[in-house]
Amino acid sequence: RNHPAEPEALAGTLEALSSEAAVCTRCPLHEKATQTVFGEGPDDAEVMFVGEQPGDQEDIAGRPFVGPAGRLLDQVIAEAGIDRSRLYVTNAVKHFKYEPRGKRRIHQKPNMGEVKHCRWWLDLEIKLVKPKLIVAMGATALAALTDAKQRLQDIRGQAMAIEGGRRLFVTVHPSYLLRIPDERLKAEELARFRDDMLKIQRLI
Ligand code: URA
Numbered sequence: 001r002n003h004p005a006e007p008e009a010l011a012g013t014l015e016a017l018s019s020e021a022a023v024c025t026r027c028p029l030h031e032k033a034t035q036t037v038f039g040e041g042p043d044d045a046e047v048m049f050v051g052e053q054p055g056d057q058e059d060i061a062g063r064p065f066v067g068p069a070g071r072l073l074d075q076v077i078a079e080a081g082i083d084r085s086r087l088y089v090t091n092a093v094k095h096f097k098y099e100p101r102g103k104r105r106i107h108q109k110p111n112m113g114e115v116k117h118c119r120w121w122l123d124l125e126i127k128l129v130k131p132k133l134i135v136a137m138g139a140t141a142l143a144a145l146t147d148a149k150q151r152l153q154d155i156r157g158q159a160m161a162i163e164g165g166r167r168l169f170v171t172v173h174p175s176y177l178l179r180i181p182d183e184r185l186k187a188e189e190l191a192r193f194r195d196d197m198l199k200i201q202r203l204i
Contacts, residue, residue, distance in 0.1 A: 014043045014128050017121070021094055027117040029095035029110070034059045039090025039125050047204055048088040048131035049073075050122070052140040052173060056105050059096035064089050069174040073137075076174075076190075080197035082204070088129050092144035093118045115144050126164075133159065133203055134166055138173030157196050159203055169203070171196040 018038040024030060037054035040063055049065075057067030065073055077084060092115055098105040110118075122144055126134070136142045139152050145168060152170055159167040177193055180186040 012128065014039075014125070017124055017128065021121050024094065024121070026120065027095075027114050029093070029097050029114060032098070033095035035062050036094045037062055037064055037091065037096070038094060038121070039088055039129075040064055041088030041090075041129075042086065043088075043129055045086060045088035045129055045131055047082075047086070047133045047135065047200070048090065048126065048129060049135045049137060050141040050145060051089075051091045051137050052175075053091050053093035053110050054096045055107055055175070056096065056098070059098075059105075064091055068178055072174040072178060076194055076197050079194065080201045082197060082201050088125070088131060090122065090125055092122060092141050094121055110140060112143065115140060119144050126166075132166060133200070134162070134168050135200060136168060136170045138176065141173070142170055157192075157199065159199075167203070169196070169200055 021036045021038050024036055030036070033054075037058050039048075041048075051065060051069070054064060055067045055069060058064055058070070064070070074084060077087075093110040095118075096105070097108045097110050097114070099108055100106075134145060136145050142150070142152055142155075146162065152172070155170050157169075157171065159169045162168045172189065172193060174193070177186065177189055180189055
């Protein structure tokens with residue numbers, strides 16, 4: 001079997017890492033996806049936001065969080081006074097996983113094996129960017145960033161110390177908010193998400 005190079009052997013810049021990721025075949029997800037969607041933002045960002053995986057629009061654009069979830073995220077962080085251009089925004093999994101249904105491509109949740117394979121890239125992004133604060137949005141990002149089997153709702157909304165002298169802040173994924181059918185629950189959950197973003201703004 002052909003083993004990919006060890007992380008240390010890779011060139012030590014985000015740009016080089018992104019080029020490596022562009023041809024990644026570590027798991028089968030690259031076969032159906034349009035392209036790798038790598039993280040985006042300053043290479044010395046103090047804050048890194050981590051989502052699940054690119055969606056339909058991200059897959060086509062080649063950029064993270066540019067579709068509906070990204071627009072909601074942009075809106076809420078802007079209201080909280082956070083400047084997206086200062087964040088490094090990435091995903092736990094770098095390829096869009098979907099099932100074709102007619103002309104549509106239906107998002108499928110990445111499995112733990114896919115998350116583990118792709119952690120290779122996330123680990124290197126963290127190593128290079130060295131963020132002081134990492135924001136995990138949703139259970140997949142949480143699973144990719146911690147080995148502990150902690151439930152999102154138990155640790156949500158507070159900064160926790162993690163390895164490397166960093167802090168981890170856990171919140172829900174914006175796509176979750178978009179999918180809540182009940183308007184009242186949706187408004188409540190949106191308010192909690194806004195609250196989380198305000199807390200993050202105060203931590204920065
Ligand atoms: N959802 C994610 O988790 N990431 C994106 O980039 C877009 C939607």
